Amino acid sequence: MGKGQIFQCSEDAVASCALVVNNGGVVVYPTDTIYGIGCDPYNDLAVKRIFAIKGRSEKKPLPILTYSMQDAERIVSLGRIGRMLGERYWPGALTIVAPKIDHRISPRVMAGSSSLAVRIPAHNCVLLLLSHCRYLVGTSANLSGDRALKSAQEVLNSGLEGYDALIDGGTVEKGIESTIVSVEGKPKILREGAIKTREISDLIGPI
Numbered sequence: 043m044g045k046g047q048i049f050q051c052s053e054d055a056v057a058s059c060a061l062v063v064n065n066g067g068v069v070v071y072p073t074d075t076i077y078g079i080g081c082d083p084y085n086d087l088a089v090k091r092i093f094a095i096k097g098r099s100e101k102k103p104l105p106i107l108t109y110s111m112q113d114a115e116r117i118v119s120l121g122r123i124g125r126m127l128g129e130r131y132w133p134g135a136l137t138i139v140a141p142k143i144d145h146r147i148s149p150r151v152m153a154g155s156s157s158l159a160v161r162i163p164a165h166n167c168v169l170l171l172l173s174h175c176r177y178l179v180g181t182s183a184n185l186s187g188d189r190a191l192k193s194a195q196e197v198l199n200s201g202l203e204g205y206d207a208l209i210d211g212g213t214v215e216k217g218i219e220s221t222i223v224s225v226e227g228k229p230k231i232l233r234e235g236a237i238k239t240r241e242i243s244d245l246i247g248p249i
Contacts, residue, residue, distance in 0.1 A: 134164045
């Protein structure tokens with residue numbers, strides 16, 4: 043399948059990558075936690091490509107990156123607790139799972155669920171991309187089961203192929219995936235990552 047064109051993180055390059063996304067393409071990009079791979083979550087064929095590129099089971103849902111809290115609330119119902127978490131940790135390394143309210147998103151993204159995982163990343167490069175696209179599938183840019191990758195060079199050295207463009211934003215600091223919390227019903231931690239469970243329970247109470 044081969045590897046896509048490499049871009050340095052500049053306004054013009056990111057605008058070019060936004061056109062790739064808007065035309066149904068797949069882009070690899072840096073976030074504050076790890077390198078991610080994404081596409082337009084409304085484009086079913088593009089979403090299908092993400093699963094194929096990663097070798098990921100279509101039974102596993104995909105998270106969505108958004109540009110702002112306002113954008114997030116157009117696609118999910120955050121509720122009081124979700125809003126509180128978003129106001130505290132966004133942009134940042136927290137993914138919130140909440141009920142989906144935008145039914146135009148590809149059903150593949152949810153993998154049969156009625157909820158969506160959303161996050162606003164704290165990285166200027168991907169935020170610049172999101173300022174053009176508003177929404178991006180935001181899964182890790184690695185083959186399913188492999189470790190998360192921290193730089194464009196690590197992506198190039200990995201077995202990941204079939205994407206259309208790669209934005210080189212240098213080495214990302216954390217190299218740890220985001221923490222995932224569900225706000226459907228009683229809040230619960232689905233994955234502890236860069237933000238510790240204790241911090242979250244200090245904000246919203248025991249979980």
